[in-house]
Amino acid sequence: xxxxxxxxxxxxxxxxxxxxxxxxxxxxxxxxxxxxxxxxxxxxxxxxxxxxxxxxxxxxxxxxxxxxxxxxxxxxxxxxxxxxxxxxxxxxxxxxxxxxxxxxxxxxxxxxxxxxxxxxxxxxxxxxxxxxxxxxxxxxxxxxxxxxxxxxxxxxxxxxxxxxxxxxxxxxxxxxxxxxxxxxxxxxxxxxxxxxxxxxxxxxxxxxxxxxxxxxxxxxxxxxxxxxxxxxxxxxxxxxxxxxxxxxxxxxxxxxxx
Numbered sequence: 001x002x003x004x005x006x007x008x009x010x011x012x013x014x015x016x017x018x019x020x021x022x023x024x025x026x027x028x029x030x031x032x033x034x035x036x037x038x039x040x041x042x043x044x045x046x047x048x049x050x051x052x053x054x055x056x057x058x059x060x061x062x063x064x065x066x067x068x069x070x071x072x073x074x075x076x077x078x079x080x081x082x083x084x085x086x087x088x089x090x091x092x093x094x095x096x097x098x099x100x101x102x103x104x105x106x107x108x109x110x111x112x113x114x115x116x117x118x119x120x121x122x123x124x125x126x127x128x129x130x131x132x133x134x135x136x137x138x139x140x141x142x143x144x145x146x147x148x149x150x151x152x153x154x155x156x157x158x159x160x161x162x163x164x165x166x167x168x169x170x171x172x173x174x175x176x177x178x179x180x181x182x183x184x185x186x187x188x189x190x191x192x193x194x195x196x197x198x199x200x201x202x203x204x205x206x207x208x209x210x211x212x213x214x215x216x217x218x219x220x221x222x223x224x225x226x227x228x229x230x231x232x233x234x235x236x237x238x239x240x241x242x243x244x245x246x247x248x249x250x251x252x253x254x255x256x257x258x
Contacts, residue, residue, distance in 0.1 A: 063172060063179075063214045070183025073151075076100065079133065084108060085144040089132055090151075094180035095173075097162040101181065102132050102152040104144035105190055114192035117149035119181045119211075119218075121204030123225075127165035130158040136201070143199070149191050153181045168203050169227075175210045182217050195219060203227055 055061040071093040079087040082104065090103040106115050120143070122136055132154055143150050155174045157165025168174045178198070186193040197220040200208030205226020212221045 058170075058172060060210065060213055063175065063210070066176075068176065068179035068183045068215065070094070070180040070185070070187060073103065073184050073188050075103075081107070082141060082144055084147075087144070092153075092181065092184040094156065094177045095163075097156050099156060099161045099163075099177055099180075100132050100154045100159055102140065102150070104140060104148075104150040106144070106147050106149070108147070110190060111192065113194065114188075114190055115147065115149045116195035116197070117151060117185045117188070117191040118143055119178055119185065119196070119198045120150050120152035121178055121198065121200035121207045121211075122152060122155075123200075123202030123204050124168075125158070127155075127158045130154060132159050139199075149185070149188075151181055151185055153177055168206055172210075174203075175207050175214075178207050178211050179215055182211070182215055186217060193217070197221060199224070201225055 055065075074091045075088050076091050077089040079089065081087055085104045085106050088103045088105075089100060091098055091100050093099065102120075120136070120140060125135060132152075136152065140150050140152060154161040155165065155177050156163030163173070166173050182196055182198070185191045185196050196217055198208045198211060198218050199222045200206070201224045205223035208221050208223050209226060212218045
């Protein structure tokens with residue numbers, strides 16, 4: 001189809017839009033519908049502009065607009081100590097929800113600025129099966145022996161932690177819980193607020209990456225087997241690698257011809 005034919009096909013549509021804007025699309029002079037058209041058009045444009053400015057609910061931009069003060073860390077239960085550290089079940093608050101966590105604190109002479117601390121983000125465990133003191137025992141022990149405070153939050157809806165467990169890929173909730181864990185460590189008298197890092201496995205790796213690009217308080221991070229975009233896309237849409245590769249190819253072709 002030539003460009004001229006395309007323009008001819010669009011001409012009635014353009015004329016109709018022009019008539020609407022001028023208020024002469026079949027409505028008599030002074031008719032209330034005609035007088036309301038400019039306001040309706042203005043409202044539509046305003047709504048579209050507002051939707052463009054409003055960040056997606058899963059976006060990093062939205063997270064960066066929030067604050068994550070955490071709370072004071074409370075000791076709920078003392079656990080058997082390690083060779084050079086104490087171990088506890090502790091709690092803190094995230095968005096008003098009481099969250100439980102495993103906490104280890106070195107037992108040696110505390111540095112003047114406090115111990116370096118790590119927020120330990122666990123991978124996916126069915127929330128109903130999760131227990132604060134189970135899983136990752138050897139990893140927590142190794143970090144604790146090395147002289148770090150380790151703070152392993154349950155996430156909301158896991159174990160005895162309050163709230164509903166929405167999952168990490170359809171909600172920011174777990175990332176918010178991890179960021180409030182950082183805020184809580186900054187208030188903890190035994191932790192050095194300038195030496196807080198983050199460690200994450202699988203789903204916890206996804207949470208760690210998102211938290212690190214939001215908060216400058218996280219000075220270092222380790223991601224072990226973190227969930228990548230390909231896996232998340234497959235889980236969301238139920239598509240295999242071939243379908244995802246095909247979509248990527250189509251997107252690249254569009255970009256090349258744009």
